Amino acid sequence: GAMQRSEPHAAVMHLDFGAASYGFLHVNWEGKRFKNEDVNTQSKSVTKALQTQKEAWTIYDANGLKAVKQQMDAGLGGGLQWGQLTQPVGGEYNLEAQEIVLQGEIESGLTQTADTLEELAGLMGVPAENFVATVERYNELCDLGKDLDFGKRPEVMAKVVEPPFYAGKLEADLLTMCGGLRTDLETHVLDANDQPIEGLYVCGSAAGDFFGAGDYPTYVPGIGHGRCVTFGRMAGINAAGGNADEKIPDLDLFA
Structure with missing residues (x-):
């Protein structure tokens, strides 16, 4: 036969378009970090799918989208990144276009935003104590300049300290088989x-x-x-x- x-x-598992595909801090349904985020979109999708629950989030602060250019210039992930959709191939990172995308994600509920980490954890439905500890640990590693937990390159790391804070849901949608x-x-x-x-x-x-x-x-x-x-x-x-x-x-x- x-x-x-x-x-x-x-095959061909990709996360939803938007900030989900960038190299920000990723946390699972327990509010804990679970990966090296310096990988391509496909690998992000696979590691997210391996979590025991479906819910996972990408976390960044008021300066997050401004840091994307530094991530992309550093060769984030070494493969497909959906940020390519917001500007011509080979063109400069378009912050204004990405901010428009973010606003649409907030309106649709795909991204949650809050002025405190505790409030953001509540909107995400994750344990606040775990989530705050995860962000604090990540910020410590950013200050150290070395990711002792997952080996992420320091040039694609950025602290999560300036409100408002954002949590973008990591989802892989069905487009085709x-x-x-x-x-x-x-x-x-x-x-x-x-x-x-x-x-x-x-x-x-x-x-x-x-x-x-x-x-x-x-x-x-x-x-x-x-x-x-x-x-x-x-x-x-x-x-x-x-x-x-x-x-x-x-x-x-x-x-």
């Missing part, structure tokens, strides 16, 4: 021996292995539509008894 994709489960069937270049579905199954074709999100190791390293507009249009046409031609290689001209992308 047909085989599922070979890359690890679950990428765990499809294995396929070859002619869009045949493959069996357990990697041999094409006669008369059976697959394309779009129903086809697996498109992202190789299970994710993509940067923001690529239209990548979902592009694969559906391209491989959908190929699958249709082949399923109708034609030859997609003959009907679709080769393009010299480097001409």
Whole structure:
């Protein structure tokens, strides 16, 4: 029979757009820090998913969004960061655009804000004693210039001291399913021996292995539509008894 994709489960897990993907302090449902936040968006999503409860938050203060440029200049996470969506690729960090995003998150309830850490803990629904102790410990590590707990680089660390304080909920939403069937270049579905199954074709999100190791390293507009249009046409031609290689001209992308 047909085989599922070979890359690890679950592929292409990304947190909601906004400050959630930056390198601020992250805490779980107990109000405790649980990770090195100097990782890419995909890794943030996986470590959040491994928590025993779904609730997790990113914590920053009144100066937090201003510190994002320093984080990005330091190469935060080494991979995809949703901050790329607020400015042209390669452009300067757009603080005004990010502040607009933050305001929308506050209005929607995705981000909570308060003038004290205790009040913020109440809005988050986490134990205030744990949360305050976590923030105090993080601030100590920032002053020390060395993350003794999780090994985060000091250049992407910033203290949480200036009110108002913010807590952005870390959530991974369902956009599409990428765990499809294995396929070859002619869009045949493959069996357990990697041999094409006669008369059976697959394309779009129903086809697996498109992202190789299970994710993509940067923001690529239209990548979902592009694969559906391209491989959908190929699958249709082949399923109708034609030859997609003959009907679709080769393009010299480097001409």
